[in-house]
Amino acid sequence: MSKHFETQAIRNQTERTQFLEHSTPLYLTSSFVFEDAEEMRASFAEEKQRNLYSRFTNPNTTEFTDKIVAMEGAEAGYAFATGMSAIFTTFAALLNAGDHVVSCRSVFGSTHSMFTNFLPKWNITTSYFKVNEVDNLESLITNNTKILYVETPTNPAVDILDLALLGKIAKKHQLIFIVDNCFATPYVQKPIQFGADLVIHSATKLIDGQGRVLGGVTVGSKDLMREIYLFARNTGPAMSPFNAWVLSKSLETLAVRVEKHAENALKLAEFLEKSEAVEFVKYPFLKSHPQYKIAKKQMLLGGNIVAFEIKGGIAAGRRFLDALKMCSLSANLGDTRTIVTHPASTTHGRLSEEDRLQVGITDGLVRVSVGLENVEDIIEDLEQALSF
Incomplete structure (x- = not known):
């Protein structure tokens, strides 16, 4: 497969069925069948990779996620019902009671509400630094700090944070570095190249590009995405096959x-x-x-x-x-x-x-x-x- 962005977006498709369709069909099914008891056992034991149930995996959501993974230079990913479900699930999967987050203050309003109103319910705290006060960031890091989180460009003031500098700080303090890349898209900016461990998108925005459907996606390292996948699989914030089908087609343009x-x-x-x-x-x-x-x-x-x-x-x-x-x-x-x-x-x-x-x-x-x-x-x- 070509490494060129546009070709990945267009030619990274689900394997064709016996009908040899040119465009990926829509898989509106809640579940998938098995040939026999052994295949069913092996599939649920994850000894065999295949579609089981559309809350876990579906050909349409897999195609969409695989495209974003390739575009961002990530190892794995998971597609969510909305951008905020991607953000919340990512944090909920990776944080435990007593953990601490350092974040730029310029974040989406609902993300700010999550940090200030909801994560504290589970004794998870957040410290903010301003866009123009990155020099003070390290003073906020404590022994229980686990995540460094930013969005760039910021919403709504369009400020820019230095991803390379933040990546070095995160690596120095062994923090999980998460970037909301919604405003830029993978075409404009690739945070993983600058040290990000995870990248989040509200696919509702430029990825869809036509105001039609909701969606979110998180991509990054295989180990971290494994934790996020297991949490999401059991809590159910999955993207619908229809929305994934629409968004995958949107990526082509x-x-x-x-x-x-x-x-x-x-x-x-x-x-x-x-x-x-x-x-x-x-x-x-x-x-x-x-x-x-x-x-x-x-x-x-x-x-x-x-x-x-x-x-x-x-x-x-x-x-x-x-x-x-x-x-x-x-x-x-x-x-x-x-x-x-x-x-x-x-x-x-x-x-x-x-x-x-x-x-x-x-x-x-x-x-x-x-x-x-x-x-x-x-x-x-x-x-x-x-x-x-």
């Missing part, structure tokens, strides 16, 4: 889609930098981005998320959303359609201003998930909305 997303996003970011209604713009491949050099070192492209500060705070942000004519107002991202969100008045509206500022969410911050429409139409819509 991931490279060309992300190329165009990034091309549009850079052009939009360059336009916004010139707008008098905008305080600042953050996009990884803009030279003005604080971590531009790091982004260029570890990312192939800048991704599809642009963040900018609109002058006038929360009120201006809401007026801007109301004035948009084409772009969608949604909490999702990574769609073919451009999506605009004002975090301070929506997704993070219940947080205090102090808590929002901790993760870079200022009053006028706007997040744009740049789609695949003609970039001139995207720019025109934002330009007229900024004039209100």
